[in-house]
Amino acid sequence: MARFLLDISPVREIPAFRRLWMGSTLSMLGSQFTVIAISLEVFELTRSTFAVGLVGVFALVPLIVAGLYGGSIGDTTDRRLAGLWTTVGLFAMTVALAAHAWLDIRNVAVLYTIVALHSFAQGLNQPVRGAIVPRVVPVRQLPAANALFQLTMGSCLMIGPLLGAFTVATMGFQWAYTLDALSFGVSLWAMYMLPSLPPEPGDDGAATRAGFRSVVEGFAFLATRPNLRMTFLLDLAAMIFAMPRALFPVLGASVLGGGQFTVGLLTAALAAGSIIAGIFSGVFIRINHHGRACAAAVAGWAVCIMAFGAVVLVASGGWGADTVWPLIVSCLALVAAGVADSVSMLFRTTILQAATPDNLRGRLQGIFIVVVAGGPRLGDATMGTGGEWLGPGWAALGGATMCLALVLLLVRMFPGFMRYDARDPQP
Incomplete structure (x- = not known):
């Protein structure tokens, strides 16, 4: 065990x-x-x-x-x-x-x-x-x-x-x-x-000086390293198109009921998935094919959000006055999504740390911070707009479907990522 x-x-x-x-x-x-x-x-x-x-x-x-x-x-x-x-x-x-x-x-x-x-x-x-x-x-x-x-x-x-x-x-x-x-x-x-x-x-034997030129060097290095670039692209696909938290307030106010309590419950469900993934992380840390595992985790996130959107659609279409079961199933889908997101983060972070030369790790970590901070906020705007135009159910389902399609496209565009092996980390 x-x-x-x-x-x-x-x-x-x-x-x-x-x-x-x-x-x-x-x-x-x-x-x-x-x-x-x-x-x-x-x-x-x-x-x-x-x-x-x-x-x-x-x-x-x-x-x-x-x-x-x-x-x-x-x-x-x-x-x-x-x-x-x-x-x-x-x-x-x-x-x-x-x-x-x-x-x-x-x-x-x-x-x-x-x-x-x-x-x-x-x-x-x-x-x-x-x-x-x-x-x-x-x-x-x-x-x-x-x-x-x-x-x-x-x-x-x-x-x-x-x-x-x-x-x-x-x-x-x-x-x-x-x-x-x-x-x-x-x-x-x-x-x-x-x-x-x-x-x-660095390769020339001299440390890079801090400043704008140094930052540009970090981006230039990333542009030539498809495996590292893939970790950023997968995260952006997941966060921009399938981050559902902007929908939680309207779901609490209408579809699922419960107001702020429901918003808190849905938010906590995502965090609970991260905790579960951490407790049982022994399942994942022994995997050597980090590229495959990362892509599978992001695809799993998309599928879980699709399930969440489907539940919201059914509830919107007349599940009746009973909102308990839709809320329970929605939370379960978000817990599973939280597990997938945490596993994805685990492998993306490890690939970034292991495959980046030490003299460039700080700058790649800086880009990572920008992606991690900016992606979910762009996702809030995307999902919020979709919820306004299409309704929360279709916004979640459509956004997650787009995310899954992008994952499949990226895997096809960067086949080397699926061969990435932690025993021989290549950027």
């Missing part, structure tokens, strides 16, 4: 990874306190859902810009120092959020400004942190290490908003932000305890 369960050997055997994982877990949980607190505070100040939506805009643009530049920094400076100082920046912005709450500065413009600066610091930090992992974890243990991160991410996304909302309701915004700031203590300690990780030289 142990072969099918989560492999914790990276935590047990590699002290540096153990500290990174602990720090990431606590800071990720604390970040969810801040995410929910900011949304609630902006709504309390403005009573406008549009104003709440603007939080995402102020967060996304700095994240994209800083994500690309942060990857460049990670490839040209000591990653320990870069990770330490960018974590300090994140900590400072979280302290600023706590300070504004304790000082009772009730101004939405101040909140938007801190959100943008926090997101900029996060964009600098994440590519560096992602590039550090392959330097401290052997290639053979990367799938297990990524599975551990996937499990904690799914758990934090499921539990964090609930704990954050409870903290705001019982203790106020001040403590929600303060607890997030305190959660960075372990993360700072983990970065401080790392050994020196100086940049490795």
